Each structure stands twice: as C-alpha cells, then as structure tokens.
Amino acid sequence: MANIVNLDRVSKGYGAAGQLLTDVSLGLEDLDRIGVVGLNGAGKSTLLRLLTKTEEPDSGRVTHRRDLRVAWLPQTLSLDPGATVRDVVLGTAWLDEGFGAEHEWAGDAGVRAILDGLGMPYLGLDQPVGPMSGGERRRVALAALLVRTADLVVLDEPTNHLDVAGVDWLARHLVGKRGALVVVTHDRWFLDAVCTTTWEVGDQTVRSYEGGFAAWTLARVERERVAAATEARRQNLLRKEIAWLRRGPPARTSKPRFRIDAANALIADVPPPRDSVSLQRLATARLGRQVYDLTDVTLKAGEKLILADLTWQVGPGDRIAIVGANGAGKTTLLRLLAGTREPDQGQVKVGSTVRTAYLSQELAELPGELRVLEAVEEVARRVVFGDREIAASQLAEMFGFDDRRLWTPVSDLSGGERRRLQLLRLLAAEPNVLLFDEPTNDLDTDTLAALEDLLDSWPGTLIVASHDRYLVERVTDVVYGMFGDGQLVHLPGGIEEYLARAPGHAAAAAGRDRVGGAPAVATTPDGAGTGLSGGELRAARKELTRLERQIGKLEQREATLHDQLATYATDYNKVAELDGQLRAVRAEREQTEEAWLALAEQVPES
Template sequence: MANIINLDRVSKGYGAAGQLLTDVSLGLDDDARIGIVGLNGAGKSTLLRMLAKTEEPDSGRVTHRRDLRVASLPQTLTLDADATVSDVVLGTAWLPQSMGAEHEWAGDAGVRTILDGLGMGYLGLDTPVGPMSGGERRRVALAALLVRESDLLILDEPTNHLDVAGVDWLAKHLITRRGALLVVTHDRWFLDAVCTMTWEVVDQQVHTYEGGYAAWVLSRAERQRVAASVEARRQNLLRKEIAWLRRGPPARTSKPKFRIDAANALIADVPPARDQVSLQRLATTRLGKQVYDLEQVQLNAGPKSIFSDLTWQVGPGDRIAILGANGAGKTTLLRLLAGVTKPDGGRLVTGSTVRPAFLSQELKELPGHLRLLEAVEEVAKRVKLGDRELSAGQLAEVFGFTDKRIWTPVSDLSGGERRRLQMLRLLATEPNVLLLDEPTNDLDTDTLASLEDLLDSWPGTMIVASHDRYLVERVTDTVYGMFGDGRMVHLPGGVEEYLARVATPGFAPITAKGAEAPPTGPGLSAAELRQARKDLSRLERQMTKLSEKEAKINEGLALHGSDYDKLVELEAQLKAVRQEIAQTEEAWMELAEKVPGN
C-alpha cells in the first residue's frame, strides 16, 4: 500500500448552501475501494471534486502523489454534439490530453465489451452523441474512463441510467480493475459488492468505516447505541434495517467486519420487516378481491410492441418487482395500470375499489408558490398508512425534511428534494395501489431506509419498476422479468435468476404463471383455454387445502399415539385424503398437458 492523496484540514462552503466541510483530514491509499454516503447536500460531490483537484478548498491543502492519473465521472458533463462514440471513448473529445488517447488494448473489441456491459451494444463507434439521451451520453463517458488505465477512478452516481444487468456488470468489472476507487452512489447493493471501506459525510465531517453498506449500517448503529446520542425513532429505524440485513442472503451478512455478537444483541427483539399475513388481510379488506385483470392485452409504445397477448392477474397485497433493460416497456406498463394510457387490444379490468398512485420518473409540476409543509398539507394534514397515523410534518420527517427545511419554498428545493416531495404527496393521498417507476432516483441512503421502513408496513398492492437491487429484495415478494418478447416472465429466483437469464446466450424466457402465451394446445379455442386455466388454478387451490388437511391428520397421529380407536379413525382419514390428493394431482397433470406454458 502507498499513499496517493492527502487532505489536510480542508474546509469548503458555499453562500446559499452554507458550510459543507470543516477541517477534514483524510488519506487515500493506492488500493482503496471507498464508497461515500451521506444525505443529499451533505457535500459528497464537493469532496470528490476537491479530491480530483477540479475544485479548490477554501482552506487547507489537497496533495497528490507525483504523476497521479485521476479519471473522474462527474454528476453533470458536457459532450461535443458533433463528436462520435469513437471520439469520446477512444479519443480526447471529452477527456483531457493528459488522460491519453487510444491505448493498446482499447481497440474495437475492448470498447465493444465495455459498451455491451453498459447496455449500449447497439451503438456503432461512428454514432454521433448529439442526438443521444442524457443517460446514453453518461454511459458513453463512463466507457471512456473504463477503457483507460488510471491510478484513481472517481465515479459520482455511476449506476444512474444502468439497468440491473448493467449494474451487475459494472460491479464485476470494478472488482477486477487495478487502482484506487472512490464512488458516490445511492445503490446499496453496488456499495456492498464493490467497496471495502465507507466514508460518511455528515455534520461537516467525514467518518470512516470498514466494509461496504451493510458494515456501515451495522457499525454506525452500534456506535450510536453505545453513545446513546440519537433519538429513539432514528435508532429504531436503524435496528429494523439491521434486522433485515442480518436475515438476508449470506453474501450480505458475511461482509461486515465487526463483532457479530454485538449486532445480534442489538436486533434481538426486532420483529420481522413486515407481517405478510396481517398485511394481506388488511389489503384484502381495503381492495376487495380484484385489483388488475389483464386478458390478452396488446400494448404498444409508438411503433414498438411491448405485449402482444398478455394475460396477467394482480391481487390485493401483491408486492411485485418488474425487471427489464432500459426500453423494455416497464414504464409503459405502469402507465397502463395507472390509467394514463389504454391497451391497444384485449381487456384490462381494474377493481372498483382501486385507488392507484403513480410515481413517474419525471418531476411533475409542484406548487412552487407554497412552502414544503404547505404543499403536503394541501393534499392531507393527517395520513393513515397501515397501522400508523402521521401528521403532514411527521410524514415530511420520514422523508428526511428537518424542522427547518419544511418551511423552505418549494421553488428553492433541489432536484432530489423535489423528488422526495413528489413521493410524499402521493402517499398523502392514501392510495391502496402504488405504481413506482424508479422510486430510488435522487434519494440518499438514509431516506431510502426510511422509505423502505414505511413501505414495509404499507397494506396494499405495490408494483415497482426499479434497477435498485437492494430495494427490490427488501420491499417486494415476487419478481417478473420483461425481456422484450411480449411476455411477463415469473422469476422465482428473483434478481439472480434475471441476471442468469440475461447472461445466457440465446435464452428463451418461460411464461409466467398467469402470463399467457399464444395458444398451441390442439383444438382449444381462446374461451376453452381461459376456462382450462381457471380449472388449473382451482385444482392447485384444492391440492393446497388437501396438503394442509394431511398435515393436520399427521399431527393428530402423533398426539394420540396411545389411543387405539382414535388412531384407527385417523388412519382411515389419512388414507382417504391421500387418495383424493392422488386423484387431484392426476387431473391437474392431464389438464396441464393441454394448456401451453404449464
């Protein structure tokens, strides 16, 4: 290890934003892999710019090792509209001459691998960047950094505009890349996958922690518990987050490098993240039995076909994640369910009690003449979410708005704050169906934890289109994939199954349960096919009930082991139930052979 950058008593502030950093001293080693977290506006991007020496501190000193090669991806960038992909990635149309042009290994094959990994394999090297979207330009700029060697790679929100597969590819690429890494991102899975140390920017200081996001949450909560310096509400929120982390996949819980016993003591009395049975019962009460019923739906986005023949049911209390590449049609589907658009064919039936709230990716017009609290109270002064009743001010606090900030005019809010306010106002309408399109955009990690805690106890149907793997695993129970073939594919293996399918050349997605494929059964009309599917569902429910009955009889056998007469009676019942199970299974298998996709 060798030191490459030092910050010595560095301070930085701006007139309107106030003081961001005060007397910060840090060192960076040549093999460091550091994730930077903190609230929006805390100074994370400012810290990155000073480390890269693109901005000078107000006081203190930033020193670089001689001949240090720094490659930096800022939050905002400007590319020459006349430049091509080749000019940006291989030339110096964006990067300075000091970064160098075309390295030996950065030929067409190397560039193509990186563009493919970032989800831009459809681009030619002679494609002009002028007509591209902001997300495409950002990915081209990221590719320009990745084809070059550097001693320090600084990335500010690199996962923005990447889908789940792109984030997974970038994480694997960075893990094998030589040199130091500094990254600011709200993608907590990415932080855990890539980083071995975390810097938290808070209260004008930078605190250092060993490990990625999970280790940071656990260590910070332990430090706060010992110091007893934070209020009970925030502590309880952290403890819930820790409970979920410790109960999650082994890969997540094995990362933290601190005393596991302390973590277990901290979460000993924390209940599960959500009581699914109670929430399902509440959801059924509020929504009835029908939410969305799509039957042979055709859906287009301009000339592009999204679905050609989709049959899909969404029920009360369903918590569904939709995964797919950019442009797969996830937003178009949510707009259909929200009632913004209508199907181009087929039938969509929405339950009579459904009150949807649609969070789009665009920042809708907000009342700029009002203050933040007034903008919330304009919708509702008190909100009931599940078993919690909150005032407008308390709901604002959940979304990270302090007492002082709630009196800020809406017109003065940052982009991230306006995004939070947009979601806050949606929840204040007390919907019973949430349709969320990339809800984590512009939200910091603390606000995301608060949002997830709120969604854990929210009784209703939730459909989330997101590239945030952490959010998907935390708040949803069922995952569907959209692979551009006109079908919804049920993924029992969740995100891992999605990534495995995407990585398999020439894969053929299977039809989801309830997602209809074109009929191929011999002699079955569309009406007969629908009836056959209903019969299959009825037989599946019957088998479930019979299995439960069999389990109760077995419990009775164990309980009455010394009662001969009772045992004879129970044995006869068990024989009859098993015979009925066999007959039901045989009927199901016979019918399933006639129904395509089963």
C-alpha cells in the same frame, strides 16, 4: 499500499448551501475501495470535486502523488453535441487522453466487453452524442472512462441509467479493475458488492467505517446504541458524583469498541420486516378482491412490441417488482396500469376501489410558491398508514425535512429534495395501489431506508420497476422479468434468476475473466470455490470454533477486570495492576478477533 491523495484540514462551503466541510483530514491509498454515503446536500459531490482537484478548498490543502492519473465521472457532463461515439470513447472529445488508433476499437476485447456490459452494443462509431438520451450520453462517458488506465477512479452516481444487468456488470468490472476507487451512489447493493470502506459525509465532517453499506449500517446503529448507553451511564454517575469525589477519583474506563456479540445483540430480537398475512388481510378489506385483470393484452411503443397477448392478474396486497433492460417496456407497462396508456389489443380491468398513485421518473410539477409543509398539507394534514396515523409534518420529517427545511420554499429545493416532496405528496393522498418507476433516483440512503420502513407497514398493492437490487429484495415478494420478447415472465429466483436468463449476460460474465473483470466465484458449503480441500475445510471450521470459545473467555475475563477496577477504585496501586492486565487481555482479544475474521472470510457458512 501507498498513499496517493491527502486532504489536510480542508474546509469548503457555498453561499446558499452554507458550510459543508470543516477541517476534514483524509488519506487515500492506492488499493482503497471507498463508498461515499450521506444525505442529499451533505457535501458528497463536493468531496469528490475536492479529491479530484476540480475545485479548490476554502482552506486547507489537497495533495496528489506525483503523476497521479485520475479518471473522474461527475454527475453533470459537458459533451460536445457534434462529437461521435468514436470521439468520446477513443479520442479526446471528453477526456484529455486518447485511447489510440481506431483499429483498437475492433481489436481490443476489453473495449468491446465494456460497451457490451454497459448495454451499448447497438451504438455505432459514427453516431453523434447530441441526439442521444441523457442515460445514453452518460453510459458513453462511463465507457470512455473505463477503457483508460487510471490510478484513481472517482465516480458520482455511476449506476444511474443502468439496468439490473448493467449494475451487476459494472460491479464485477470495478472489483477486478486495478487502482483506487471512490464512488458516490444510492445503490446499496452496489456499495456492498464493490466497496471495502465507507465514508459518511455529514455534520461538516467525514467519518470512515470498514466495510460496505451493510457494515456501515450496523456500525452506525452500534454507534447510536453506545451513545444512548453512555448517556444512561452518565446520568447514573451524576447521582454518585459527590460520593466518588470524597472517596477519590473513579476507575478509568476503556473506550467502548464494536464487538461481535454487540452486533449479534442488535439483531437477535429484530422482528421480520413485515407481517405478510396481516397486510394481505388489511389490503383485501381496503381493495376488495380485484386490483388489475389484464386479458390478452398487446401493447406497443411505436413499432416496438412490449407485450403480446398477456393475461395477468394483480391482487390485493401483492408486492411485485418488474425488472428488465433499459427500453424493455417497464415504464410503458406502468403507464398502462396507471391508466395513462390504452392497450393496442385486449382488456385491462381495474378494481372499483383502486386508488392509484404513480411515481414516474420525471419530476412532476410542484407548487413553487408554497413551502414544503404547505405543499404536503395541500394534499392532506394527517395520513393513515396501516394501523398508524401520522401528521403531515411527521411524514415530512421521516423523509429528511427537519424543522428548518419544512419552511423552505419549494422553488429552492434541490433535485433530490424535490423528488422526496413528490413522493411525499403521493403518499399523503392515501392511495391503496402504488406504481413506482425507478423510485430510488436522486434519493439518498437514509431517505430510502425511511421509505422502506414506511412500506413495511403499508397494506396496499405495490408494483415497482427498479434497477435497485437492494430495494427490490427489501420491499417486494415477487419478481417479473421483461426480456424484450413481448412476455412478462415470473422469476421465482428473483434477481439472480433474471441475471442468469438475461440475453447475453451469461456470456458477458464468462468473458469478464478474459478482459480483466472479476471472476465469479460461487462458494458452497462443501468447499467448492473456496480453494480448500474437504480436510482443510473441516480443520478451518474446527479452528473457527476454538477461536470463538477463546473470544468468549477473553470477554468474560475483560468484564471481570472491569468489575475489579470499580471495586478497587480508591486503591491506586491495585488499579494500576488491574489496568495493565486489562490492556493485555484486550490486546489478546483483538488479535483473536482478527484471526477469526481472517479465517471466516475463507470458510463458507454451513
């Protein structure tokens, strides 16, 4: 691995936003796969602009390896409206480097695979980008970036406007693409699938963690747990401080480290995310027996058939996900349920007690003359969610509006903050049916976690159309697919079944191995896909068990040495001897843990 980018004591701020980064020092190597997370407005996009040298820091220095090739997808694109797809993808209408002769468009399988994977096989070479939707223009720009060879690929929200199959394809493609990768995205499944390191931007600094979103979440919880335990120990030590000073200096303590048993302790007693039976009972009490009954419904968008003779029933407490390609009709279906569209044929019956809240993809008009808290209290001052009542200010705080931001004028909010406020106002109205159309757009990971936590105890009916795989699997119980054939198909296998049945997706997955994408390797308990024979697999599992026992013994030895250090705190010679033993035991434990982790990656769970 070789270093390709360095940030040395970099600081950056803006007048209105204030200071975002202060004395940040980072290094990027040629094989790094980094996901960048943080609250809206924390400085994630600013960090990317500094990495790519599209902006200069206020102080400090950003250096690139000589002749470094950087491919950069910003959030805001400036494409010439008169340029064609050919100009952008193959030429130099957006990127400085042209792809080559036109015949390579038809002759290069990699180019065709990228366009198909991003859901653009219908686009012609001569189609101008001006009349395209924002999502289509963004996918054309992403295709132009992916067909080129780069040492560093930097992507700012690349999954926006991609459907579930497109996100899955992009993840697999990037895993198999050579070079370094830095990506900002709210898609947590994508972060886990692609990234091996996570950078957390916040408090004017950048913290680095090993692993993707799941590992970062666990590490952050562990960091908070250690901080709480450290504070408790500090309070206890204060009471003994005078006595210790009289007896001599206290024993030296080691810096706390993340351990496997600590991670297990974090999740050992975690309750299930929601009590489905209780929520169903509450939902029935609030909603009655009928929510939506669709009978022989036919629905069109212009000449396009969305639903054909659909009969479908949605009951109280149902938590449903609608997945499908862009243009399949998910938004049109939600508008039908929300009452803003009428069916072309058939009947839609809505329960008499239904109070619907519809979160569309567009930013609704917000009262710009009000402040954030006033805009929420305009709807309700107190909100009942499940079995708990919370004030409007508490609800706003859950969604990232702290005391300072509560009094910010709505007109001064960023796009992500306005999206959060739009969601807050819907929830404050205490609906019993939620219709969400791509609710994760413009929301950071912390806000998404707060929304999911709130929905866990919400006893109404939820129907969400989303390409966010993490959200779908986290908050819904049933998945329906729309495949563009006028049917709404129940998918007991969830997202995996949708991907297996999506038209062309299986063929595209098979073709990825031929054009540089990551092969799909399915691991099974009998060792298929692991590269290990049955005997080797049994030996590996036996070695894992031995290493686990060894780690447990070393941890017990480490704890004993800590106790002895405290006992002999005033005996400097003994302390030195015990400290040496502790260092040796800790080093052996770390080596054993590394051996366990390396072996565990090769052995599937039994």
